Amino acid sequence: METLKAISLRKSVRSYKPEQISDEVLEIIINSAFKAPIASAKYDSLHITVIQNTEIIKKMVVEAAEMVSKMINKKLDWDFGAPTLIIVSSTPAMMPGIEFANAACVLENMVLAATDQKVDSLIWGGPTGIIKQDALLKKSLGIPDEFSPVLCASFGYATDYEEPKEHTISVNRV
Numbered sequence: 001m002e003t004l005k006a007i008s009l010r011k012s013v014r015s016y017k018p019e020q021i022s023d024e025v026l027e028i029i030i031n032s033a034f035k036a037p038i039a040s041a042k043y044d045s046l047h048i049t050v051i052q053n054t055e056i057i058k059k060m061v062v063e064a065a066e067m068v069s070k071m072i073n074k075k076l077d078w079d080f081g082a083p084t085l086i087i088v089s090s091t092p093a094m095m096p097g098i099e100f101a102n103a104a105c106v107l108e109n110m111v112l113a114a115t116d117q118k119v120d121s122l123i124w125g126g127p128t129g130i131i132k133q134d135a136l137l138k139k140s141l142g143i144p145d146e147f148s149p150v151l152c153a154s155f156g157y158a159t160d161y162e163e164p165k166e167h168t169i170s171v172n173r174v
């Protein structure tokens with residue numbers, strides 16, 4: 001698939017079949033993360049955690065949704081059923097926002113590689129909030145002490161096909 005085609009076909013999917021992605025596709029997705037641009041080339045400021053235990057994923061997303069539902073006083077359902085969750089964690093950056101910028105670059109590369117491989121995805125904050133609050137959970141996921149979860153993405157195969165949405169962003173030219 002050509003790059004522009006993958007970009008135009010990428011979309012956020014929020015309902016997945018149980019079918020797991022293959023290790024071969026997972027490797028392609030992870031290797032694409034390594035090609036992302038990272039501020040000051042500090043690749044060691046990031047850590048990637050791949051979770052494919054669906055019980056662990058379900059428990060985390062349900063707890064995270066309950067936590068945020070209480071905060072915003074609105075019922076959320078984050079149990080999308082995606083069989084792979086990839087969390088990008090970072091050490092504290094020198095300037096505010098760099099952790100998010102780096103994580104977003106890494107995750108966008110991953111979701112575009114996934115689209116190329118006909119795998120659906122969703123970039124989201126997801127359970128990063130509860131992992132930050134729960135040292136035992138963070139440890140059980142193997143996220144090193146000095147790293148903090150920033151952003152994540154779910155991967156799998158959509159239950160139903162939906163067309164990618166059309167968006168625009170305001171642009172001015174000088």
Ligand SMILES: Cc1cc2nc3c(=O)[nH]c(=O)nc-3n(C[C@H](O)[C@H](O)[C@H](O)COP(=O)(O)O)c2cc1C
Nearest residue numbers: 010011012013014122123124125126151164165167
């Ligand atoms: C940083 C970031 C955080 C996001 N968080 C959520 C989220 O918490 N829940 C969700 O359903 N989608 C989330 N999204 C997905 C956006 O809602 C989605 O990209 C947007 O609606 C455009 O739709 P599309 O991706 O299908 O083109 C997030 C996307 C980004 C980049």
